[in-house]
Amino acid sequence: MSAAAPAVITPEPLPDTTGPRRVLVSSVSSDSHTWNLVFLQLLIEEYGHTVVNVGACVPDELLIAECRRHRPDMVVISSVNGHGHLDGRRLIARLRAEPDLADLPVVIGGKLGTRGAEGGGHTRALVEAGFDAVFEDSVGIGEFRRYLAAPDTRALRTAGSAAPAL
Amino acid sequence: MSAPVGRTTPTGSFAAAVAAARSDGELVVQPRMGFPTVAQMGAGLKAVHGTSARTVGTITLDSYTRVGDHASAARALERDEELNGFPIVAHGGRTTREMIAAAGAGDFAIQVRHGSPLPLGIVQALIDAGLDATEGGPVSYCLPYSRTPLVEAVDAWARSCEVLAEQVPGAHLESFGGCMLGQLCPPSLLVALSVLEGVFFRRHGLRSISLSYAQQTSFPQDVAALAALRRLAGEYLGDTDWHVVLYTYMGVFPRTVPGAQALLRESARLAALTGTERLIVKTAAEAHRIPTIEDNVHALETASEAARTATATPADRPDEGEAEEIHAEARDMVEAVLELHRDIDRAIPAAFARGYLDVPYCLHADNAQRTRSHIDSRGRLRWSSVGRMPVRSAPGGTAASVGADELLGMLSHVQNTFDRAALDPAASPEALPAAGRIRQETK
Ligand code: B12
Secondary structure (H helix, E strand, O other): OOOOOOOOOEEOOOOOOOOOOOOEEEOOOOOOHHHHHHHHHHHHHHOOEEEEEEEEEOOOHHHHHHHHHHOOOOEEEEEEOHHHHHHHHHHHHHHHHHHHHHOEEEEEEEEOOOOOHHHHOHHHHHHOOOOOOEHHHHHHHHHHHHHHOOOOOOOOOEEOOOOOOO | OOOOOOOOOOOOHHHHHHHHHHHHHOOEEHHHHOOOOHHHHHHHHHHHHOOOOOOOOEEEEEHHHHHHOOOHHHHHOOOOOOOOOOOOOOOOHHHHHHHHHHHHOOOOOOEEEEOOOHHHHHHHHHHHHOOOOEEEEOOOOOOOOOOOOHHHHHHHHHHHHHHHHHHOOOOOOEEEEOOOOOOOOOOHHHHHHHHHHHHHHHHHHEEEEEEEEOOOOHHHHHHHHHHHHHHHHHHHHHOOEEEEEEEEOOOOOOOOOOHHHHHHHHHHHHHHHHHOOOOOOOOOOOOOOOOOOOHHHHHHHHHHHHHHOOOOOOHOOOOHHHHHHHHHHHHHHHHHHHHHOOOOHHHHHHHHHHOOOOOOOOOOOOOOOOEEEEEOOOEEEEEEEEEOOOOOOOOOOOOOOOHHHHHHHHOOHHHHHHHHHHHHHOOOOOOHHHHHHHHHOOO
C-alpha cells in the first residue's frame, strides 16, 4: 500500500498522580456501532479504571451533560462509520467552548473516514480541533494500550515516533 | 428443496424481479451500495444494472440521514465532504427520481437501505422518488441503530408501513431482523425476530415481505437456520407474498482479498444450496473502507458465479434434528411474544421489557442485557446464558462477563479462519470445515 506512515499522537505521561481513573466511553452523534464501545470498555477496565459507557448515537449536548454528571478524568470517543472526522471536529469544538470542559482530556479513535488508509489521515485536523490524542484504526490498538498503562493520562502532548501531524 | 414459498402474486417492481428470478431458478444478488453525490450514486446504479449477474439495485443511505440529521447531510454535500451513503432526504425525492432515470435505471428494481428507527421521512422520500421497496423494522432498526426508545420506533414503523402500503400498491418490505448487531446473535433469535417483524409488517398493511438471515459462523448451522426460517415464515405469513434474503457475513470481515472473497463465495453457495431467493453481498473492501463501484460489481459477479457453480459436500449437512431445534426455539420465542398482547405493537416492547427477547451484547437501554453467546468447538454459535428468554436448551440467568481479548477473539473468529486459510493453504480447516474447501477454489 502506498499510504503514508500512520499518523499517531502519543501522550506523555505525567509522573505525579497515579491510580484508577474514571473514564467516559462514547460514540458520536451519527454513529450507531457498539462493538467498538463494548471492546474499549472491557479493555479500559482491565487497566483498573472505571468506565461509564454512554453508548451509540450520542448527541453533543448529551455528551456534555454526561461529562458534567460523571466528572470523568478522561473521555474516549470511538467512531467507525466513516463520519468520525466530521462528527469529531464538531463535537470537540462544542466541548472546548464550555469553560469547565476546555481542559478535559479527550481522545478519539477508530475508522474516522470513509476511504481507509488510502484516504490519508484525519489526525492533524482532529488535534487542531482540540483532541488530545487520535488513534486511527490503521495504527492498531498497541499505542492505546501503552497510553492506558501510563500512570497518568492528564498531560498529553503531540509526540511519538510516527507523528508527522504537527 | 420442496420449501414453502409465498402464495399471492407480487405486483411491485422489486417483488416481481425476485419472483421472476425464482421461476428462472436464479439467485438474485444485490449490493449494499451508497455514495453521497447524484453523479456517483447514479453511476453505481448504472453499473449494477449493467453487470452480467442477475441483480436488483440498492441505494444505501448515509448515517446523518439515518439519525434524522438532514442538515448535517446537506452541509456535507455543500462542502463536498465524505459521507458513508446517499442522503436521500437532503437530495429530495425528485432529484433521486431524475438520477435514476438519467442512469437508465427507470425499469430497474431498486431498494432503499437505511437503518433508521424513525423512518417516515425516508419512506416519504423513496415514495416521491418512485421506488417501491425498502427494509428494516421496529426492532432491527432500533436496537442496533439508535438510542431511540423501542416504543417510539414501534409507533414510527407502524405509521411508515401504513403510509407505504397505502401509497404504493405492491410495495415490498424486508425485515432486517436476521442481522441484529451483525454477529454473535444465535440463529433462533434471528429467525424469531425476522418472523415477528414480518408479522408486524403484515398487520400494518404490507402484503409483500422478505425475511432475512445473516450468514454466521457455521455452514451446517446456517443451513439448519434457513430451513427453520422458511418453515416458520410459512406458518405465520402463509397468505402473503414472501421470500428469504441471505446476507453475506455481517460481522468483522476478513482483511485479505482472498479471505474476503472466499467468505463471500461461501455465502453464495449457502444461498444456492438452501433455495434462498436473494443474497446481499459484501465486498473485499469490507474490513477497510466504504466499497467503490468496482468493488461492488466484482462482488456481485463473484457471488453470482459461485451460486451457479455451487456443489454440496457431506460436511454441509446439519446434525440430525438441528433445524427442528432452531425452529422449535424460534417458535417458542414468537409464541411467547404474541401471547403477551393481542396487539403486536404492544407485545414487542413488553417482550423486551420482560427479557423474553434479549439480544446478546446489545447496549440499547430497552434490551435486558442478560443473555450471552459463544462459538463452540465445532464453530457453531450457541447460547451461554439465555436470561429470561423461553429457551430450554441453555442455562438461564446472567453469564459471567468476558474479557476484552476473549470478546475480540470471538468477534474475529470468522475473519481469522478465512484469512488464515487464504494465506496459508496448510492451515487446519478443523474449526470451520468450509474454509478448507474454499482453498481449492481460490487456487
Ligand atoms: C458489525 C458491523 C456493523 C453492525 C453494527 C452493530 C452494532 N450496533 O455495533 C451493523 C450491521 C448494524 C452495522 C451498521 C452500519 N455500518 Co457497519 N460494520 C460492522 C463491521 C462488519 C464490524 C465492526 C465490528 O464489530 N468490529 C469489532 C470492533 C471490536 O472493532 P472495530 O469497531 O473495528 O474497532 C477497532 C478499531 O477501529 C479500534 N477502535 C475503534 N474505536 C476506537 C477508539 C479508540 C480511542 C481507540 C484507541 C481504538 C478504537 O479498536 C477496535 C479493535 O481493534 C465493520 C466492517 C469490519 N470491520 O469488518 C462495518 C463498518 C464499520 N460499518 C460501516 C458502515 C458504513 C455502517 C453503516 C453506516 C451502514 C453502511 N452505510 O454501510 C451502518 C451504521 C449506521 C450508523 N448510524 O452509523 C463501514 C464504515 C466505513 C468506513 N469507516 O470507511 C464498515 C467499515 C463496513 C464497510 N467497509 O463499509 N455495521
